Amino acid sequence: MILLSFTSGEIGKRKDQINPILSTIIDNNKIPGIVAAISSSKGLLFSSASGIRRFNNPDPMKTDDLVHLGSCTKAMTSTLLAILITEGKLNWESTLIEALPELKDLIHPNYELATLRKLVTHRSGMPANANNWWDHSDERDIKVRRLKILKDSLATEPATKVGDYLYSNLGYMVAGCMAEKVTGKSWETLIQEKLFQPLGMNTASFGPPGTPGQSDQPWGHLESDIGWEASQLDNSEPLGPAGRVHCSLADWAKFLALQLPNSNPIIQNQQQLDQLIEPVGNYAAGWGVYQDNRVKGTVLTHDGSNTMWYARVWVAPNIDRAYMVVMNAAFKNNNKSATICEQVINELIKIDQEQ
Structure with a gap:
């Protein structure tokens, strides 16, 4: 069963389910912080955060924090x-x-x-x-x-x-x-004038989130021989179109809704929207395109990492859903980061489908 929207009680129930999962992931993998969310064409349905913004700093990760999307910028x-x-x-x-x-x-x-x-x-x-x-x-x-x-x-x-x-x-x-x-x-x-502003993505910008030297937003973290090293570095500015956007989960959900039914049509030409998800092989325009029975068919997905953050998104048009997860850290072994994010996405789908 997929609910079109969540009541406050249902939101609380789902947070009670996902929060301990995120906490366990942090404890088992020793990562600083993680955020996750479910959204629909109407916007963010619920989100959860666990851990800290910056290693060796007590400021907690929050659900409205800005996160780095890496290559999820490509879409x-x-x-x-x-x-x-x-x-x-x-x-x-x-x-x-x-x-x-x-x-x-x-x-x-x-x-x-x-x-x-x-x-x-x-x-x-x-x-x-x-x-x-x-x-x-x-x-x-x-x-x-x-x-x-x-x-x-x-x-x-x-x-x-x-x-x-x-x-x-x-x-x-x-x-x-x-x-x-x-x-x-x-x-x-x-991209500010033609995409972010029309969608009301007021938090969307470029490079590492937050004020340099301050913990007003999460820092990225590099894995080193001595543990995690907090960093506000990013990819070179010219790489922007491939991977330098940051924003809140709520604003990311506004963009993802473009590929969900009954969303805000800033692109009036449906043919152009369809072209964005028409794959050559398994890759379309900034999206991997796959099939999954749990979400009744098509999945649009992508990972993103600047080697200090790791993000993953699933968009499931047939059930009007998007699932997001972002860690403010990235392992040297990308497969480890990907496996953690896959685990969270799987849990979000499972929780979403429970009555």
Whole structure:
């Protein structure tokens, strides 16, 4: 049984069920903190938090804290691109050279016909990452800096055959460059204006959450030989379109609702919404696409990590649900972080389906 909404009593019951599970995960794995939530097309249904914001600091993790989404940003970038497509500024078959003709003869010719669709489905042939994400750090204009990194990284032959799958953060940055060129605005400005503000995602921003040096928001944590090291570092700014968004769980739920029935249609063109979740293999535009009987069919899922945070989301359109979990830490072994998050998602589904 799936309830369309929870009464206050049902929320309390579910918190009573998930809270000890989160506490046990923290105790067993010695992680600082974790948050989890269930949402629907109407918004957040309930959320839970356990642990602390910062290792060796007593401030507790809270359900309205801001969390780093890592590569779960990719679905947001793809949605931004769909909005630009509905405005006639791009289309899914737009090539890199069509958007940026000045790159002709500056990048390897095999990249010239890489389309927007191939970029967001990781089939452009581009390597996983830039040659050096931290290059050109003296360049104040982020749009110019991204273009310089693009030119440096695409001068040599593709990492794999165009059309074959290779997960690529660089590809998402390049897609961001295409959006920047056709609009004249940075990816950061575009996604705020066209996605976050229309959805009322007031907490959404970029980089590590919180005030530098303070514990007003959770810190990320790196696993080291001596334990967890709290950190407010993040990926390089040019990587933004691939993985630098942070926000609250409630605001994340507003974005996830775009792929749930009866949600706020900031994209009026249903065909464009459908294109975002049309997979090539098992990967669509920022979403892994799978089938699971527990949620009556299609699951849209993604993990995200900047090596200091770890997030996982499941969106189940057929039952009007999204399930979220974020740890403010990431193990060196990504599989360990993924296993913990998978355990929480499984528990959320189980609790959600109980009468």
